[in-house]
Amino acid sequence: MSAFVELTKMRISIMVVLTFVVAAIVSQPQFIDPWIMLWGTVGCLLICFSGNAMNMYVERKTDSLMPRTAGRPLPADKLTSIEVLIFGAATFVASTAIFWNLVNWQTAVCAAVNWIVYVIVYTPLKRKTWFNTEIGAVAGALPVIMGALATTETVPLVAWAFFGVLVFWQFPHFMAIAWKYRHEYKAGGLQMLTVVDPSGKRAGFKSVVTCVLLILCSLIPVVEVRTIFHVILLVTISLIVGAPYLKASIGFNADPNDITAKKLMRSSLLYLPLYMAGLLIVYLT
Numbered sequence: 001m002s003a004f005v006e007l008t009k010m011r012i013s014i015m016v017v018l019t020f021v022v023a024a025i026v027s028q029p030q031f032i033d034p035w036i037m038l039w040g041t042v043g044c045l046l047i048c049f050s051g052n053a054m055n056m057y058v059e060r061k062t063d064s065l066m067p068r069t070a071g072r073p074l075p076a077d078k079l080t081s082i083e084v085l086i087f088g089a090a091t092f093v094a095s096t097a098i099f100w101n102l103v104n105w106q107t108a109v110c111a112a113v114n115w116i117v118y119v120i121v122y123t124p125l126k127r128k129t130w131f132n133t134e135i136g137a138v139a140g141a142l143p144v145i146m147g148a149l150a151t152t153e154t155v156p157l158v159a160w161a162f163f164g165v166l167v168f169w170q171f172p173h174f175m176a177i178a179w180k181y182r183h184e185y186k187a188g189g190l191q192m193l194t195v196v197d198p199s200g201k202r203a204g205f206k207s208v209v210t211c212v213l214l215i216l217c218s219l220i221p222v223v224e225v226r227t228i229f230h231v232i233l234l235v236t237i238s239l240i241v242g243a244p245y246l247k248a249s250i251g252f253n254a255d256p257n258d259i260t261a262k263k264l265m266r267s268s269l270l271y272l273p274l275y276m277a278g279l280l281i282v283y284l285t
């Protein structure tokens with residue numbers, strides 16, 4: 001049982017589901033349908049479980065080459081490939097059935113596209129080019145569009161802005177991780193930016209640029225919020241939560257080392273829940 005839980009990358013999946021839920025709420029704040037929220041949450045959790053299990057199946061050999069991932073169910077022989085494939089297929093089918101029948105077909109299709117981008121495009125690309133992270137960032141942010149599609153027919157501006165925030169959020173988040181594990185990624189044959197450029201210069205520069213873009217995206221909804229009070233609220237929240245993340249990115253860029261990378265990773269994990277809480281406050285008040 002615990003081996004199946006490991007397959008799901010539970011903490012990341014929960015965070016992804018939170019982005020789905022927040023996007024669903026802010027896209028249609030006047031009418032929150034509890035059933036759509038419930039089945040959307042279950043469907044999103046299941047598609048994440050499926051994607052993560054299939055990612056571990058595709059990467060079973062490279063995972064065995066890196067200490068961070070060598071203890072995963074497949075390299076550690078806790079599960080067989082067949083068990084993982086059945087789990088991945090069953091959660092995919094269950095998620096698609098739930099989205100299609102209990103949410104809407106648009107969300108089901110978007111979730112399937114997200115799965116394809118993550119499992120079929122991103123995962124094999126990790127062995128080929130540093131550009132894999134750009135594709136991974138699309139996979140990581142698409143649940144926002146799924147959330148918007150679950151509650152609205154067209155994706156509203158706030159959801160596109162949140163999508164942009166999440167795309168850019170992932171670069172400093174992952175550049176810090178890619179720095180920490182650069183030797184492991186190299187040993188595993190994965191072409192992360194810190195493997196291509198072990199000085200960390202490109203990873204640091206990318207972190208700063210994407211963090212600035214993230215702050216700009218977080219400000220986009222000012223054009224549509226209802227009152228001047230909400231404009232001030234959104235700008236204040238965006239800057240207050242964005243500033244420490246930018247500061248950590250600048251610190252990492254100035255001197256890429258284990259300490260600045262750890263600070264950057266931590267501030268990425270702080271940014272996202274705070275930003276989502278801010279977005280909810282702005283759209284629900």
Ligand code: HEM
Nearest residue numbers: 011012015016019068133136137140141170173174177269
């Ligand atoms: C290009 C995209 C991304 C990559 C390559 C990536 C990679 C990783 C890796 C390798 C870790 C483990 C770090 C460690 O063991 O020290 C991690 C941790 C984490 N990531 Fe990401 N991530 C990405 C996007 C996302 C997204 C979109 C979310 C959620 C919305 C997310 C949420 C988290 C969380 C909550 C953790 C900490 C929990 C844990 O380590 O289990 N990540 N990420």
Ligand SMILES: CC(C)=CCC/C(C)=C/CC/C(C)=C/COP(=O)(O)OP(=O)(O)O
Nearest residue numbers: 012016047048051055114115118136139140
């Ligand atoms: C289908 C669907 C909704 C997918 C969402 C999947 C998801 C959790 C995306 C997060 C983004 C991402 C690229 C994570 C890292 O995977 P990684 O393979 O680089 O991490 P690893 O090295 O720890 O395996």
